[in-house]
Amino acid sequence: MQFAVVDIETTGLFHQGHGITEVSVVLVEEGKIKPLYHRLFNPGRDVPASIEAITGINTKMVSEALPIEDSIDELADILNEKVFVAHNVNFDYQFLKSVFDKNNKPFRHKRLCTLRYARKIFPEFTTHRLGELCDRLGIVNEAQHRAHGDAMATAQLLLQLLEKDNNASTLKKLLGRGEHHLVLPANLDEQEVLSLPDRPGVYYMYGIGAKPIYIGKAKSLKKRVISHFTSSGSTRRKQLFQRQVHRLEYRETDSEYHALLLEDAEIKKHWPRYNRAQKEKTGAIGVVPYTDRAGVSRLAFVNKPGAEPDVLAWFNSLHSAKSWVYKAFMEFGINPRRAGLPLSEDFEMFDGQDESDAFEAFVQRCFNEKSRSFALIESTAKRYALIKDGRYRGYGKIKGKTESNIEYFENQLEAAPDSPAARAVIRNMLSDDRIKKIQL
Known part of the structure; x- marks a missing residue:
């Protein structure tokens, strides 16, 4: 198996609005390392002082270099039929993919993230950044934060990971994604995503804190969550969101209506940073x-x-x-x-x-x-929504024989706030022939 270990330097963190200044590719095959490619590129914009302070690359160094678009065919040949490897692979992969996409060139490779790989092989390490791993494993990086130095260091790291990986079992799992083409954040476990149930529910995405940064609902939890990561973000906001996701939780529901109402209640409870649409709906x-x-x-x-x-x-x-x-x-x-x-x-x-x-x-x-009070019952799900005095009060699960008094429904209620979004769901339920309405 041939591995193309790639490292790039850029003018910023997001491929939208930023350019590539340097690319290096190192071949790893049969335990040997061979440099294949290294070049500076004109990013078509000035290099910010903050980036120069990290990489040492400044605007003058790349002003007379060719743009990366002139090297697309050469890069395509070098990467052809090799596993694309990088430390935090989605960053390098998506920057290059955006260049190929803009020039109507295909860019699809199996990817291996040495950051993920290192977490699996060295779980006892408290940090898995490239610099710290090099210090811990005795790898010398002769040009830190430059593409050629980081690519060579990553290649040496890959060799150590392969050596520690018994029967390449972890490698096979990391490469065995089939056609999902997921672009998962480095901190999110792929198997956790792929094992989500194909049922309606509400999912919670977390950053490093205890508060969710995004809450969503789904007809199929698995399909909806995967849809967040099947491609890179088209906007800076989405790219930033994808990078911040560290873990995932979910709650199955008995129906899509239940998922819609639960999602709204949970958003009103937590006010996640990235649920901008629901926040804007507070004014009906x-x-x-x-x-x-x-x-x-x-x-x-x-x-x-x-x-x-x-x-x-x-x-x-x-x-x-x-x-x-x-x-x-x-x-x-x-x-x-x-x-x-x-x-x-x-x-x-x-x-x-x-x-x-x-x-x-x-x-x-x-x-x-x-001013009316009524319950809307989903017979197949044995769930109901309660409206009292014209206001949505919450959702509940029917237990035992259904009674036609408001106390019965209030006693089994999961209280939720009335809101424009909840009212929209109630209107849809009222027009749904499958929903039974009981006046109270």
Whole structure:
């Protein structure tokens, strides 16, 4: 087996917005090390002073060098049919892959991370950074933080790892990923990800602290978590997120609805750093009745209506609120212009009619529904969502014979906060023929 040990130097941590300044490739085969390739490249931008302080590479050194795009074919030949090896392999691999992708060139190689490998072979070591491993194992790095020095040191480390790996059992596991093409953070165990259940649930991603940095829901826990790591991040934020994930936890649910509601409750509990979408949904769109100066009853769409007693319904977006109004106005025969919406062909029959009674009937029905209490039961999952006085109260599991009183459902309830996201799930459940509704 041939190993191409690669190390690169760059102008920054993220392949989006940064360039490659140096590449070195060292061949490891049958216990021997052979330098194959080393070159400086013009990254197409200045080298930051902070990077120069680490690597010694400055803008002047690379100003007359060729861009790496001119060496794509040569690099492709060198890496062909070899295992791509690096210390924290995803960094080097994704930087090079981004260059190949931009030039419409294929870049797909088996990868081996010596950082992961070292953790498996030397679990007793407290740190597995390349510098510390070299000190511990007697490896001399003649040019630390330069591509040629780090590549040679990594190649020597690889030889020691292979020597310690009985029957290459750990190597086979690390290389045996099939076609998953995962780009896992170095701290996340691949087998843990691949063994996730193919069931609905909520997953928690952690950094080095005790608080989750991301919480998500899934129809299939395994497929959803894998989808986070099947390619590198397209944005700086996503790349940073992928690197910060250290461990994973999950909680199976009995249905997708349960997963949706649990996800929202857990996000409201922990407020993870990377759940930006749910954080932005704390201000909902409310539909509110009012009377204009001419005495005509109308509807308005307002932001952050949580404290408004006259709100008819809450929505996560203006689009969903308008769609709901269109549907309701069609049912009651009300001109959509009363909500500031255009008159479509479906409503032309109502234009010019006196709709005062119909409008009042619509508003009254909305207020009646707001104050109701009911349970929505998923028979197959034996789960229910409880709505009391028009507010979502939580989710529970049915035990024994179902009763039609609110105390029965409150006693078995896993309380959860009412929120725009939870209300959206409840609206979907109300329109689902498989869900049984019990008035309380």
